[in-house]
Amino acid sequence: MTTATTTPAARQDSIFWRRFRRSAPGKVGAVIVGAFVLLAVFASVLKPYDPTVDRNYSLILKPPSLSALWDKDVAEAYKDPVTGQVNVWRAPFGTDNLGRDIMTRTLHGTRISLKVGVVSTILALLLGTLLGLLAGYFGGWLDSVLGYLTDVMLAFPSILLAIGFASIFSASDPPFLIAAMDRLFALNSPQLVTAMLAVSLVQVPVYMRLARAVVLSIREREFVQAAGALGASQGRMMFRHVLPNSLSPLIVQGALSIATATIEVAALGFLGIGAQPPLPEWGTMISDGRQYYIDAPWTMLFPGLAILLTVLGFNLLGDGLRDVLDPRSTQ
Amino acid sequence: MGSYLIRRIFRTLLVMLGISLVVFVFVRSIPGDPAVAMLGERATPEAAAALREQLGLNKPWFFNPSNPLDAQYPKYMSALLQGDLGSGIKSNIPVRDDLKARFPATAELSVAALLFALVVGMPAGILAALRRNSIWDNLATTISLIGVSMPVFWLGLLLSYFFAVKLGWLPPSARLGSSVSIERITGFYVLDGLLRGQPAAAWDAVRHLVLPAIALGTIPLAIIARITRSSMLDVLGQDYVRTARAKGLSGRAVVLKHTLRNALLPVVTVIGLQAGALLGGAVLTETIFSWPGIGSWVYDAISQRDYPIIQGGVIFAALVVSVANLLVDLSYAALDPRIQYS
Numbered sequence: 001m002t003t004a005t006t007t008p009a010a011r012q013d014s015i016f017w018r019r020f021r022r023s024a025p026g027k028v029g030a031v032i033v034g035a036f037v038l039l040a041v042f043a044s045v046l047k048p049y050d051p052t053v054d055r056n057y058s059l060i061l062k063p064p065s066l067s068a069l070w071d072k073d074v075a076e077a078y079k080d081p082v083t084g085q086v087n088v089w090r091a092p093f094g095t096d097n098l099g100r101d102i103m104t105r106t107l108h109g110t111r112i113s114l115k116v117g118v119v120s121t122i123l124a125l126l127l128g129t130l131l132g133l134l135a136g137y138f139g140g141w142l143d144s145v146l147g148y149l150t151d152v153m154l155a156f157p158s159i160l161l162a163i164g165f166a167s168i169f170s171a172s173d174p175p176f177l178i179a180a181m182d183r184l185f186a187l188n189s190p191q192l193v194t195a196m197l198a199v200s201l202v203q204v205p206v207y208m209r210l211a212r213a214v215v216l217s218i219r220e221r222e223f224v225q226a227a228g229a230l231g232a233s234q235g236r237m238m239f240r241h242v243l244p245n246s247l248s249p250l251i252v253q254g255a256l257s258i259a260t261a262t263i264e265v266a267a268l269g270f271l272g273i274g275a276q277p278p279l280p281e282w283g284t285m286i287s288d289g290r291q292y293y294i295d296a297p298w299t300m301l302f303p304g305l306a307i308l309l310t311v312l313g314f315n316l317l318g319d320g321l322r323d324v325l326d327p328r329s330t331q
Numbered sequence: 332m333g334s335y336l337i338r339r340i341f342r343t344l345l346v347m348l349g350i351s352l353v354v355f356v357f358v359r360s361i362p363g364d365p366a367v368a369m370l371g372e373r374a375t376p377e378a379a380a381a382l383r384e385q386l387g388l389n390k391p392w393f394f395n396p397s398n399p400l401d402a403q404y405p406k407y408m409s410a411l412l413q414g415d416l417g418s419g420i421k422s423n424i425p426v427r428d429d430l431k432a433r434f435p436a437t438a439e440l441s442v443a444a445l446l447f448a449l450v451v452g453m454p455a456g457i458l459a460a461l462r463r464n465s466i467w468d469n470l471a472t473t474i475s476l477i478g479v480s481m482p483v484f485w486l487g488l489l490l491s492y493f494f495a496v497k498l499g500w501l502p503p504s505a506r507l508g509s510s511v512s513i514e515r516i517t518g519f520y521v522l523d524g525l526l527r528g529q530p531a532a533a534w535d536a537v538r539h540l541v542l543p544a545i546a547l548g549t550i551p552l553a554i555i556a557r558i559t560r561s562s563m564l565d566v567l568g569q570d571y572v573r574t575a576r577a578k579g580l581s582g583r584a585v586v587l588k589h590t591l592r593n594a595l596l597p598v599v600t601v602i603g604l605q606a607g608a609l610l611g612g613a614v615l616t617e618t619i620f621s622w623p624g625i626g627s628w629v630y631d632a633i634s635q636r637d638y639p640i641i642q643g644g645v646i647f648a649a650l651v652v653s654v655a656n657l658l659v660d661l662s663y664a665a666l667d668p669r670i671q672y673s
Contacts, residue, residue, distance in 0.1 A: 025476075151342070152349035155649045155656070157611030163633060164645060168360045263482050267615055270484045271630060286485055297492050304485030311480040319476075 019324040026320015029255075032313030040110040047104050051278040056099030061296040064094040094298035096289060102298060105280035106306050112281045113310060115185055116192065117262040120200035125254050128207025133246075135208065136215030137238050143212070150205040159267060162198035166273045169194045192265075192281065195274035199264045203257050210253055214246040221245075248325035255318035259311040266307050282307050336661070343657045350649040355407055358642045359392070416646070417639035419632070426643035429628065434647075435518025436506060437624030440616070441609040442519075443540050444548035445602065452552040453598065456559025460567065461586065471556055478553025483612050487546040487619035494542060502539050504621035511535045543620040547612050551605045558601045559594070566594040596663070603659030607652040 020026050043049070059077070068075040068088050075086045093102040135143040153161065169178060174190035182193045218224060219242060227241050268274035269283025277284055282303040289299030366382040367374055383389050387406060395402040410417070416426035452475075459471035495503035502508065506520055511532045516523045521540065524533025566572060567590055575585045613626035621627065625644055632640035 148345070148349065151346045152353060155346055155350055155607075155653045156353075156645065157607045157614075157648055157652065159611040159614055160629070160645050160648055163614075164354075164357050164641070167633060167636075167641075168357065168362070259480065263480075266482055267484060270615070271618070272634065283482075283484075286488070290488065293488055293492060294496050300485065300488050304482060304489070307482045307485065308477070308480055311482070312477060315476060315480050 016324055020320060023320040023323035025316040026323060029313050029316025029318070029320050032309060033317050036110055036114060036310050036313060039107060040114045043107050043111050047107060049104050049108050049280075051105070051108070051280050054098075054100050054104070054278075056095070059091065059095045059099040061097055061292055061299070062091065062095045062099075063296070064092055064298055065090045066092050093302040094296065096285075096296075096299045097292055102285075102302050105285060106282070106302050109280045109282045109285065109303060109306060110310075112187065112192070112275065112279065113262050113265070113307070115187065116196045116199075116265045117258040117310075117314075119185060120196045120261045120265070121203065121254055121257045123197070123200040124203035124257065125207055125250060128204040129211045129243075129250055131204070132208040132211025132213075133215055133238060133243060136212040137219060137234075137242060146208065146212075150208055153202075153205045158202040159264065161202050162195070162264060162268060163271070163273055165198035165201055166191070166194045166268060189275050189279050191273070192269075192275040192279065195265050195268040196261075198268070199261045202264070203261065206257070207250065207253065210249055211246060214249055215242055218242050218245050252318055252322045252325060255314050255321055259314035259318065262307065262311050262314070339657060339660055343653050346653050347650060350646060350653070351408060351411060352404075354642055354646050354649075355392075355404060357645075358638050359403075361636070361638065411646070416643035419640045420637045421635060426639050429640070430625070430643060430647055432518075433623060433625050433628050436622060437610070437613050437617070437626060439519045439521065440540065440543055440547060440613065440622060440624060441606075443544035444609060444612075445551060445605065447544050447548035448551035448555050448605075449602070452555035453559050456556040457563055457586075457591070459556070459560045460563030463564065468560075471560065475553040475556040478549050479557075481549055481553075483546055483550065484615040484619060486549060487543070487616055490542045490546055491619065501542050503542070506536060506539050506623060507532070508535050508539075543616050543622055546619070547609060547616040550608065550612065551602075554601055554605070555598060558597050562594040562597045563590060566590045599662060600659055603655050603662070606655035607648075610648045610651060 020030075039046075062077045063071070063074050065074065065078045065088050068078050068086050078088070078090050079086050091101040091103060093106060096102055096105075131146055135146040156164075169175060169190070174182070174193070178190050178193045178197070181197075182188070182190050185193070187193055187196075224237060224241050227237050232241070265274055266281070266283030266286075269281045270287045272287060275281030275284045277288060285303040286300045289296070289303075293300045366379040366386065366388065370378055370382060380389075387403060390406075391402045393402055393404045414427055416430070418425050419429065422429075455471045455475070459468040462468055491503045494501045507513065513520050513523045513529060513532050513536070514527060516526050520536035521533050524530065524536055572585060572589055575589045576582075580589075610626070613622075613624060614630050615626070616622065617624045617627035618630050625647065629641060629644035629648075631637075632644065
């Protein structure tokens with residue numbers, strides 16, 4: 001019995017990896033995402049950082065220190081007044097209006113963005129899938145009501161819905177749920193948690209529709225009917241037979257949603273509704289740099305590049321997973 | 332078709348009702364007292380209470396047992412149906428007038444963005460599909476992948492830095508130069524400039540339009556290119572296309588007459604679905620380029636907690652999206668006679 005169940009599982013794994021290795025976007029995406037995960041995990045080891053005290057008024061809005069290699073003015077700015085030596089690694093991405101090293105801040109922003117992107121996607125995936133599963137499995141009035149709610153929610157441009165949701169909760173006295181999540185994920189910013197929940201909420205209808213559509217097609221398959229004929233309960237049929245066979249498209253959508261969530265949380269931060277300064281969230285950093293970007297474009301260049309690369313990584317990973325898990329839909 | 336049309340329109344109306352309900356509850360859940368917001372922090376409690384009374388904010392939300400119609404929601408709905416969205420708290424200008432003045436700016440920007448996305452995205456997608464796995468295909472696929480991953484607000488700042496600040500080719504903000512003015516006809520400045528016989532002014536409007544349109548159009552461009560490519564590949568692989576080739580038709584005829592028309596159906600859907608994305612993106616793009624449209628208006632209202640404007644702007648945006656979705660569904664019938672509405 002044990003051998004019979006483990007052997008096919010092992011074979012499935014090898015098919016997954018064999019297909020994944022053949023998918024060029026998947027590989028590139030996995031490398032980018034892996035690199036950002038490593039950076040996020042080891043950020044504090046590479047460069048310990050406290051955003052509340054990090055300031056250096058002798059180095060305000062200085063260009064990337066690497067350009068000291070060819071630019072005399074920059075070299076002058078980064079010259080140590082005592083030893084006269086130029087440290088080209090002092091601030092490789094330049095400094096902002098408070099003299100903070102943009103590279104360190106971007107590095108620590110990785111932590112925030114990944115955490116927020118992954119958590120908001122998982123929440124949306126769980127809630128949306130559950131609702132979609134119920135709607136697809138039971139149909140009837142439940143399906144009609146949930147379908148109607150989906151239609152209403154999808155009629156709002158997602159960023160507007162997120163803005164509306166984020167503006168309901170006061171930051172000074174956050175509701176218990178938000179305060180608890182703030183502690184749980186160590187984000188130190190109730191506004192960021194609200195933004196995260198807002199972005200998550202906007203994604204729920206997407207998962208609901210997807211899960212519903214998949215469940216509708218799986219529900220009619222012979223093995224589910226057989227389980228029902230053998231006397232399986234509703235719950236067992238839903239969670240043991242229909243759900244596990246509906247997961248592939250949801251996982252693919254999950255990777256793509258982390259990309260969307262990352263962009264939207266950054267956009268809320270940029271609009272001043274998400275993470276608040278001095279938190280090194282990428283969107284907030286770009287918003288901080290907006291006043292100075294004409295003279296100091298590096299203040300917004302690098303955080304934006306970080307967003308672009310992270311999002312690109314997750315999009316590629318999603319495409320790769322689709323190649324593997326859902327090969328029919330790939331062109 | 333007739334009964335489908337009626338049911339589809341009925342559903343849209345039902346969705347709009349839901350939208351009005353969601354916005355109603357949302358706005359009343361925002362912390363802070365609108366009466367205090369209107370009167371200022373130093374208002375006396377009596378004055379605030381009097382204003383609440385005057386605004387009807389002391390009434391129950393949905394149902395008043397003594398008089399069913401004397402509640403906030405019925406009053407709000409009847410005002411909404413008459414097109415009365417209240418007035419901005421700071422400006423005291425009716426929201427409807429602001430909306431009328433600002434919608435053409437957003438519409439012009441969105442149309443320009445969509446045009447840019449179509450003119451670049453569709454040919455790129457077609458080329459990529461026809462020369463599958465060539466350099467062009469890889470290039471188009473890579474660029475569209477970067478496009479969908481692009482944070483719009485960052486792209487806007489980059490464009491404005493390079494083309495406005497560094498190179499000085501194009502203006503960084505606003506719809507017109509300060510020395511140019513166009514008397515309003517449609518509110519689309521490019522069009523108005525031409526209609527009024529002011530080609531120089533129209534050209535100025537075009538120059539102001541370029542950067543924000545590119546910023547706003549990049550994500551739709553990437554999506555349109557991707558969908559066009561995959562839809563073309565889908566159709567090119569079908570039997571009737573092979574038959575057409577086997578008959579000896581030239582490649583050009585096969586592409587133009589047999590493939591393109593059928594391949595463009597999904598593209599139409601995507602264009603319709605972009606309405607929401609464009610309005611959402613407008614919030615960011617208009618903020619960056621100081622574009623006097625609905626997006627920057629709602630954004631300013633949010634930072635100032637000007638509830639009637641937020642309410643009006645969001646309802647309007649949601650209505651535009653619902654109508655766009657309706658039009659997409661109906662346009663299927665015109666484009667694809669195979670689709671039966673039952």
